[in-house]
Amino acid sequence: NFMLTQPHSVSESPGKTVTISCTGSSGSIASNYVQWFRQRPGSAPTTVIYEDKRRPSGVPDRFSGSIDSSSNSASLTISGLKTEDEADYYCQSYDSGSHVVFGGGTKLTVL
């Protein structure tokens, strides 16, 4: 079964840049689009990156997504960190049967 692996947690200071990785277990992560979701406590997830690197309207350009085929991984980079960025972040893609797959989530702490 295709799986996506994320670090359990990351932390960084306000104003700095943080990168969250999402590594595919098999095949090529570039074969299907990767999305990134932010989830604040008690709220539903919202999309911050879709189709690997595109931002929905309203998401600041401090958020960027990329794919690295050599490491079979996707990355979410947040620059100019703000305390409001503190949340859980999930990557998402699809398996060979077009079933939705999520990473386990990464808790971002901005301290």
Next chain:
Amino acid sequence: VQLVQSGAEVRKPGASVTVSCKASGYTFTGNLVHWFRQAPGQGLEWMGRMNPNSGVTTYAQKFQGRVTMTRDTSISTAYMSLTKLRSDDTAVYYCARAGAFPFDPWGQGTLVTVSS
């Protein structure tokens, strides 16, 4: 564009539950509806998707045989039913539309508690 879900439910083990998801602000039959769940303190889990136009469904293997996704197009509402509930089915259940990008918007979530 909005998805509004039904309220919290409490069920005993072995029972069934149905969660509704009412769509507004767009053509209900024009976009797939997906269902997810999130157990307390855990990550997101995909349960399946439904085409509201045709009624065709795809379920995650884990839920095959226990989950049914249906819709009532006359009231722009999708439903997710889960049977043979266990304590580890306690979770917040979400619906979400597959729109210009997956997944947007999400419903507000419905807490289903399974407890004897």
